[in-house]
Amino acid sequence: MANNPIEDEKRVFITGNEVVVWAAFAAGAKMLYGYPITPQNEIMHYWTKYAPEYNRDFLQTEDEISAGFYTIGAVLGGVKTFTATAGPGNTLFQEPMSMAEMMRIPTVSIITQRGGPSTATVIYSQQEVTMTCFGANGEGFRIVYSTADHQELYDYTIKAFNTAWKYRFPTFVLGDGYQAKMKESVEMYNPEKRGVRMVESKESIGTKGTPGIDRPPAHLRNTYNTEEELYEVVMDLAKSYEDVAPEITEYQSDKCDDAEIVLISHGIVFRAVREAAQILREKGIKVGYFRPITLRPFPEKELKEKTKNVKKIIVIESAYGQLKKLITDALYGSSSEILELYKPGMGLTSDEIIEKAMEEVSVKCQL
Amino acid sequence: MSTVKPPMPKSWYEKTKPHKFCPGCGHGLVLKVLGEAIDELELQDKAVFGCDIGCSLLAWDFFNLDSIQTHHGRTVPVIAGITRVREDLVGIAYMGDGGGYAIGSQHLVNAAMRDEPVTVILVNNANYGMTGGQMAPTTLPSQKTETSPFGRDEELTGSPTKGPEMIATTVKENAYIARGTIADLRKLKKYIKKALLNQIEKKSFSFVEAISSCPTNWRTNAEQTWDFVEREMTKYFDIGEIKKPDEEEK
Numbered sequence: 001m002a003n004n005p006i007e008d009e010k011r012v013f014i015t016g017n018e019v020v021v022w023a024a025f026a027a028g029a030k031m032l033y034g035y036p037i038t039p040q041n042e043i044m045h046y047w048t049k050y051a052p053e054y055n056r057d058f059l060q061t062e063d064e065i066s067a068g069f070y071t072i073g074a075v076l077g078g079v080k081t082f083t084a085t086a087g088p089g090n091t092l093f094q095e096p097m098s099m100a101e102m103m104r105i106p107t108v109s110i111i112t113q114r115g116g117p118s119t120a121t122v123i124y125s126q127q128e129v130t131m132t133c134f135g136a137n138g139e140g141f142r143i144v145y146s147t148a149d150h151q152e153l154y155d156y157t158i159k160a161f162n163t164a165w166k167y168r169f170p171t172f173v174l175g176d177g178y179q180a181k182m183k184e185s186v187e188m189y190n191p192e193k194r195g196v197r198m199v200e201s202k203e204s205i206g207t208k209g210t211p212g213i214d215r216p217p218a219h220l221r222n223t224y225n226t227e228e229e230l231y232e233v234v235m236d237l238a239k240s241y242e243d244v245a246p247e248i249t250e251y252q253s254d255k256c257d258d259a260e261i262v263l264i265s266h267g268i269v270f271r272a273v274r275e276a277a278q279i280l281r282e283k284g285i286k287v288g289y290f291r292p293i294t295l296r297p298f299p300e301k302e303l304k305e306k307t308k309n310v311k312k313i314i315v316i317e318s319a320y321g322q323l324k325k326l327i328t329d330a331l332y333g334s335s336s337e338i339l340e341l342y343k344p345g346m347g348l349t350s351d352e353i354i355e356k357a358m359e360e361v362s363v364k365c366q367l
Numbered sequence: 368m369s370t371v372k373p374p375m376p377k378s379w380y381e382k383t384k385p386h387k388f389c390p391g392c393g394h395g396l397v398l399k400v401l402g403e404a405i406d407e408l409e410l411q412d413k414a415v416f417g418c419d420i421g422c423s424l425l426a427w428d429f430f431n432l433d434s435i436q437t438h439h440g441r442t443v444p445v446i447a448g449i450t451r452v453r454e455d456l457v458g459i460a461y462m463g464d465g466g467g468y469a470i471g472s473q474h475l476v477n478a479a480m481r482d483e484p485v486t487v488i489l490v491n492n493a494n495y496g497m498t499g500g501q502m503a504p505t506t507l508p509s510q511k512t513e514t515s516p517f518g519r520d521e522e523l524t525g526s527p528t529k530g531p532e533m534i535a536t537t538v539k540e541n542a543y544i545a546r547g548t549i550a551d552l553r554k555l556k557k558y559i560k561k562a563l564l565n566q567i568e569k570k571s572f573s574f575v576e577a578i579s580s581c582p583t584n585w586r587t588n589a590e591q592t593w594d595f596v597e598r599e600m601t602k603y604f605d606i607g608e609i610k611k612p613d614e615e616e617k
Binding site: 030070072077081220 | 378380411412413415420424427428430431432433434435436437438441444445446447448449450451452453455456473474476477481
């Protein structure tokens with residue numbers, strides 16, 4: 001890969017926003033369109049600082065709507081392009097992403113969630129799950145990775161470019177302000193050197209030859225004459241999405257088989273859940289965990305399988321039931337009792353999770 | 368019966384003709400001179416045509432050109448996104464007065480300020496056609512529409528937007544800005560050709576507004592339609608070149 005700033009593997013101690021930039025460089029992204037919004041700003045700052053050195057480009061647009069549509073234009077032109085946003089910017093961003101979804105345009109977006117709708121609450125939040133997975137008019141044929149730490153931010157940012165270009169659905173890396181701003185150790189690498197072949201980008205317009213003479217013109221559209229025509233397009237889209245979903249879905253789980261309670265969480269909250277589950281196990285309480293890594297498509301089958309003998313499930317999130325909606329939908333018909341621990345816009349500690357789990361187990365012990 | 372077909376620009380896509388616009392609509396005429404300009408400048412292999420939502424979307428398969436139909440007001444960022452990464456292509460953003468001066472005005476103004484290498488062609492028919500004839504930024508004072516049934520009241524709604532004049536105050540030295548009309552197609556074609564050439568040669572922003580007709584929503588017959596285009600609209604909107612690249616002016 002030409003101009004790849006990361007040739008040799010190295011361990012660094014940097015912020016999440018910086019991680020995203022180096023991962024995008026490593027993935028071969030050539031262009032970033034963006035608009036300032038906290039907590040993703042440093043993605044633009046670092047990218048613009050290093051872009052000239054590595055022959056990459058940047059444009060600060062007039063708003064997020066524009067950033068999204070510029071991204072679509074650049075992707076149609078065949079250039080790996082990405083954007084980053086958060087909160088109210090993500091709201092505006094839903095319009096271009098609905099077009100990308102309907103027209104199978106491989107966009108990559110980094111979302112650093114913030115509390116909302118509000119200003120200043122820019123650190124902890126998982127309140128952009130529903131919007132990122134299902135925003136705008138349309139059906140939500142998107143790919144959403146929810147990361148829990150900096151290594152995952154690096155790995156899944158690279159992966160997002162491959163997933164987007166391979167499957168041609170808009171792809172999102174869903175982090176949060178906490179991940180964006182904190183420093184953590186991360187192993188940076190050149191994906192090609194680890195045997196990860198980066199999917200080549202390809203233009204949708206402006207290919208060789210003259211349209212109408214050497215080749216048919218590319219007439220890309222999102223306009224349909226009848227409801228029946230739209231129905232067919234959406235049903236085809238649904239089929240394509242469902243066909244590839246099993247290849248895309250990812251999850252992580254532990255000790256669900258004999259568990260009395262399974263804790264379910266995603267993103268950074270998972271770190272507290274993992275710690276809580278470990279402490280509870282050490283105390284002899286049968287606790288397991290399940291964590292969807294892809295929120296869209298959702299690892300429905302795997303969740304059902306892992307929780308089939310479980311009496312109680314606790315959904316733990318920094319939102320008021322956005323993850324729980326995905327869980328209840330996936331577990332429809334299950335006899336497990338689904339409980340919740342919601343702290344919208346706040347962080348969760350392992351102690352709080354342990355306390356909640358202890359209230360629900362049949363055999364209590366003194367911690 | 369005569370077998371002679373009316374001449375069509377080479378860059379038109381014959382299979383999609385007759386086109387989908389209402390009888391008497393000005394879009395066909397604007398797209399005809401745009402097609403001729405593309406033919407004469409031999410741009411068929413490098414022009415990318417983008418259309419907005421609104422009546423302009425009916426042009427999504429109009430040409431033998433790579434085309435993309437976008438969202439309401441969002442054609443400029445899509446086309447600029449393409450030309451930013453593909454200098455080999457000539458980007459044409461085609462929209463109506465609503466797409467350019469209302470919902471998409473922030474994109475139009477900012478693209479102009481950034482001097483994006485795109486050619487914007489904006490068709491001004493003084494109302495929102497596709498949605499059933501509501502008031503547009505360009506609706507004339509006292510003109511009746513579905514949302515100004517007693518006539519546009521400038522006290523309440525402001526004055527009609529003079530887009531090219533507004534854009535001319537923000538652009539850089541090499542921008543080209545003009546307003547033509549379907550009542551003078553020769554001149555309109557000249558402006559469109561100059562706009563495209565300006566994008567190609569100066570890598571600069573180019574903008575042409577075309578005064579056009581909407582007999583359907585105006586509820587006018589042929590004579591009244593033409594009278595409105597030729598006389599009423601030009602009372603408010605001046606025809607001519609509003610900004611030429613500095614070199615040309617010297």
